[in-house]
Amino acid sequence: MIGLREVSFSYGDRPVLRNVSFSVGQSESAVVMGPSGSGKSTILRLILGLETPQQGQVLIHGQDISTLKEKTKRELRKKIGMVFQDGALFDSLTVGENIGYYLLEHTRLPFEEITHRVRRMLGFVGLDADEIIDKLPEQLSGGMRRRVAIGRALLSTDPKIMLYDEPTTGLDPQAIDNVLNLIKKLHQERSISTIAVTHQIVDAFDIADRFIVVYEGEVAFDGSVQELRDCRDSRVQAFLAPFRSSFAGVARRRFVDGGQGL
């Protein structure tokens, strides 16, 4: 469904990605991890067609998005929902206008119908429509903003693919739980393929079946949590070292206490 084939990308003279290859299948949930500045967010931007690689292919449903014309890209993007870091909500619009943005811009649905759909979506992402529909993004907490952004992506394009850029960064534990539960709920109920970018390992274990570690622009690891634990690659070891204790705790909770075993 989504595939990167030997993708290389630079910002000016600064190389960001080198020969990156991986693919994510239908209904699969993958997390791209790595230290800050390793090129994780750039991968999402490439998948969405916001950047064009200097080398390689970015395949969405078999089409290389980087070679498509803007009009075709727009059609392809309708299958992709993107939740940007910090939500990227339009700060001059209310929560309701943010969530209904796509419908307001691209459809001729009656305003009442759009409002009805917006309210339903706010309920789906676990927010009280009456309380927040007329608020501005700046009046919301970080967790609420992230959930509104997820709702906006869902209502906009009814996506088959969801991309999350650092969905839990900067949130309190309660908000992290809410956002992670929403991501899992979406993945399970709608069979949406998911790629989340994060450097929060504990969160990554909570939402993904597959782990891709990007280190200095290269894919250092691609596999399951068990393979990740056993990986002897020095770059992966270096990245995981600070998180060893939480890694062990989460792995135990998920695979031993959860009954799957290692």
Add this chain to the structure above:
Amino acid sequence: MQILSAVNNWLKRFANELQRLFYFSLRMVAALFGRPFYVAETLEQMYLIGVGSLYLIVLTGIFAGQGMALAYSVELADFGAKNYLGRIMAIAIIRELGPILAGLMVAARVASGITAEIGAMKSSNQLDAMVAFGIDPIKKIAVPRLIALVIMVPVLTIICDAIAILGAYFVADFVAHVTPTMYWSNVRGRLIFGNLFIGFFKPFVFSFIIAFISCYKGFTSEGGTKGVGQATTNSVVMASITILTVNFFITKVVFSLIKGYL
């Protein structure tokens, strides 16, 4: 040798920047044509630019007109030509002072606002979010501002001209003791095609300069809050210098073309 190399690098960067600005301007002009048309956004920008700049234009216009009238009345009195103050003021204000003053004031107030707003949207990924939802940010954000400027800068210039000439009249009447009939008949005598053409053509060109530079600087700003601040300053400086430079060349070229009408 090092100095030559530094100059060479600076020239290359300057040429590159000019080329990027040129291509961006072409994209803005191309985006003017074809659907969708953002009428509500354009009207909102016309209000913000026109009504928002009115007090600034009125204040600067009246005081600049009075200042010039004071200076000229003393000099003209030495030659016994005080009665021609209206004629001099009409030419100076309509051809030069009005367009430059309105252009610079709008550049200072509006260009900074446009660059800061677009820059902030860029740094918070709102522009990328628009692209993700199939909306062209140049069409949605830049074009309404361009149209609003092209309509409102000439209108503001006319107001500035009228207020400056009125301000000069108060000085002519109460300080220089030129009779109102003499002053206004001299002003009317210089409201001829050549002067009016220069006076209206200049703000039309200045509005494009302000729109192209301020939007370009906003769309290309980098480096978070500091970068947006720097882009805003550069936008105002670049727009102001370009307005003053282009003003000279318009005066020179138009003078030679329509000399017979002046």
